[in-house]
Amino acid sequence: MIRGVKYLYNELGERTAVLIDLRQGRGLWEDILDVATARLREHEPSENWATLRGRLEKTGRLKKVKRRA
Numbered sequence: 001m002i003r004g005v006k007y008l009y010n011e012l013g014e015r016t017a018v019l020i021d022l023r024q025g026r027g028l029w030e031d032i033l034d035v036a037t038a039r040l041r042e043h044e045p046s047e048n049w050a051t052l053r054g055r056l057e058k059t060g061r062l063k064k065v066k067r068r069a
Contacts (some may be wrong), residue, residue: 002028 004024008017020029058063
């Protein structure tokens with residue numbers, strides 16, 4: 001059994017739900033949330049790194065670095 005996780009069962013003894021103690025199972029909950037977020041975003045268009053880096057540098061969210069020739 002995983003610490004901080006309890007299952008709820010129906011009349012047939014089948015697992016129907018899970019309870020996660022957020023104090024004990026914090027890492028597990030964060031993993032579940034990461035997977036859910038990734039699945040929601042899997043069909044979003046991607047952007048190449050050079051384009052993204054340029055946009056972040058232009059807005060000041062990423063420090064410009066000297067690129068090697």
